[in-house]
Amino acid sequence: MTIELIAVVAIGVCLLIGAFFMFVGVIGMLKFNDSMTRLHAPTKVSTMGVGALLLASFIHSYTFGDGSLIQLLVMGFLFVTAPISANFFGKVNLHHGSCEPPPKPIQDETWATLNVPEADREIVVQEDA
Amino acid sequence: MTRAFRWLFPHPLLTLLLAVVWTLLQNGVTAGMVVFGLILGIIIPRITAAWWPDIPSRFHVGRMMSYMVLVLWDILVANVQVAWIVLTRPNSKLRPAWVVVPLDLRQPEAITVLAGTITLTPGTVSTDLSSDGHSLLVHTLDTDDPDGVRDEIKQRYERRLKEIFE
Numbered sequence: 246m247t248i249e250l251i252a253v254v255a256i257g258v259c260l261l262i263g264a265f266f267m268f269v270g271v272i273g274m275l276k277f278n279d280s281m282t283r284l285h286a287p288t289k290v291s292t293m294g295v296g297a298l299l300l301a302s303f304i305h306s307y308t309f310g311d312g313s314l315i316q317l318l319v320m321g322f323l324f325v326t327a328p329i330s331a332n333f334f335g336k337v338n339l340h341h342g343s344c345e346p347p348p349k350p351i352q353d354e355t356w357a358t359l360n361v362p363e364a365d366r367e368i369v370v371q372e373d374a
Numbered sequence: 375m376t377r378a379f380r381w382l383f384p385h386p387l388l389t390l391l392l393a394v395v396w397t398l399l400q401n402g403v404t405a406g407m408v409v410f411g412l413i414l415g416i417i418i419p420r421i422t423a424a425w426w427p428d429i430p431s432r433f434h435v436g437r438m439m440s441y442m443v444l445v446l447w448d449i450l451v452a453n454v455q456v457a458w459i460v461l462t463r464p465n466s467k468l469r470p471a472w473v474v475v476p477l478d479l480r481q482p483e484a485i486t487v488l489a490g491t492i493t494l495t496p497g498t499v500s501t502d503l504s505s506d507g508h509s510l511l512v513h514t515l516d517t518d519d520p521d522g523v524r525d526e527i528k529q530r531y532e533r534r535l536k537e538i539f540e
């Protein structure tokens with residue numbers, strides 16, 4: 246009985262934390278006015294927000310009914326894939342020049358996204374126009 | 375013998391990982407599913423070996439575990455900090471900045487883990503790699519000291535990754 250009570254309280258706290266960080270992520274998404282700063286909001290949602298909600302689901306499954314480890318798997322997949330999509334959003338911003346121009350890299354010529362062969366540069370310009 | 379083993383298991387750790395993931399997906403350990411997971415774990419690395427030819431020479435699993443705990447803790451702390459910035463700081467007082475991190479790491483796997491870590495920690499997003507992979511472009515949400523951010527990334531994450539992969 247007491248264990249169930251503690252579990253229910255823990256689930257509630259986790260749900261609240263998850264919902265709070267989701268909410269903050271959405272506010273950040275709406276509030277920031279630059280495409281690069283806006284990118285920072287979803288990283289918070291996908292780590293803390295979804296993480297806390299999955300932890301709640303994890304505790305629930307082990308207290309009531311059969312436990313499952315799938316939540317850990319969801320977490321793992323999320324943590325592996327979220328940086329990739331964020332990276333691609335950043336690359337698109339760089340490519341379109343919709344952000345502050347980045348400084349020069351330290352040892353190399355340029356950044357990989359901006360490293361377009363001479364022959365392909367005109368094609369990009371034509372597409373944009 | 376070693377060549378045959380190398381041919382059959384191009385990435386032994388990946389084989390293990392795939393078997394474990396498959397078993398977890400079934401939500402219950404049964405002998406049949408473990409065997410099927412192992413079969414998948416042998417077939418998938420074999421047919422994708424062409425796209426991942428070089429295996430990392432050394433990989434410390436134990437150190438990787440402690441690294442993951444450190445990163446999880448950092449994500450927790452950074453989340454609270456960034457939530458505070460989002461809720462209290464007006465846009466005009468935000469100081470976003472580009473940070474260029476020179477890389478000492480050379481292995482692609484290690485650089486991938488470093489870039490992923492930087493993105494997962496709220497407040498920093500790794501955006502691009504330089505054309506020959508010698509530096510990493512990181513965007514920070516709010517900082518008054520870009521050099522400090524660079525040094526922290528190098529000290530806290532890159533040094534540990536160097537120990538894991540080298």
